[in-house]
Amino acid sequence: MGRGPVSAPDFDHPDVVIHPHGPMLVRGASSVQDADGTVHRVERAVVALCRCDKSSRLPWCDGTHKVIPRR
């Protein structure tokens, strides 16, 4: 035994996490309104929202940010 931390810390666990050069992860949302005003129902615990605006699945991330040049 003896593996793991000696204390039991309170971990950071934000609901919204912005990933560098990547999407915004949102936990626990039940609906999301996109830039056109359309409201999308959320059926998963976590969603990735597009930040590069080039996704073919807006408002969701589809990984396209990886193939566009970084600013």
Add this chain to the structure above:
Amino acid sequence: MPKPRGRLSEWIPGLLVGQPRGSAPAADSWDDEALSLWTLQELSYRGFEDASDHAEWDPRALVVRYELEVALEARLRARWADHEPRAAVPVPADLPAALEALVAADDGPSLADHVRRRADLDQVLELLRQRSVYQLKEADPTTWVVPRLPTRAKAALMELQFDEYGNGNPNRLHAHLFARGMEAVGLRPEYGAYVDDALPETLELNTTLSMFGLHRRLRGAAMGHLAAFEMSSSIPARKIVQGLGRLGLDGAMVGYYDEHVEADAIHEQVAAHAICGTLAEDEPDQAAEILFGAFTCLDLEARVARTLLDAWGVDR
């Protein structure tokens, strides 16, 4: 049980009903070895109707399984050393970026590109049969790792796996979506249906996943594999959706790949940062293992792709 491919895989069925004939013979080919290990590992998943339920922990089976896994791991590590003789071990904070760089540098041939642009129906069905060996138990090998992780990585892996398992809805469970897709394109949806058609490369990809999942010592490699898999999935999934559409296939198989465009764009972030990143922070000796696992994922996928594209006479 699958059709034998050599001396060892011919010997295994006797062992699995509790009546082995003599001691295990040496495998006489890579194919024989791969199928034998796959069969033994399968005892830890759904097993076989005609195998004894006691076979999984039969010491005679464990000895053979252990030896085959030692040989497999040595082969995988040699490939990694060959690819990156002096792999730099990143500090934990840089691990997600190191994973990203490894995936971005992958120059393996793309089956998804071929499916999108030129594959014919027979080729797509062949690919789906190969994929089905894993996809019909999608996410299962990774679930073995949960109890072996420190707190943050464990919670994050559960968050990812919960999505793989349909967020609690059996109709959304990814392996089930794939089974529905198989049915929709006229293929058999039942677990293990196409193992007899599996290339040795396909079997090796599967035995590696199971080995990574079932050995606590290899937890870092398992999580690196997961990250690389998720990080190289959403864009190819979109290409496969386009290819299926080009061939006039619609319905459930398109739904399966469509789901993966969105899901894997989420999972890759969770896997790289919340799982691998925190694992490396909590257990710094796992950083190198994470990269080994990530490379292995990309390398095994590339081997399957090369073999299929060569068999189809496709220039790559």
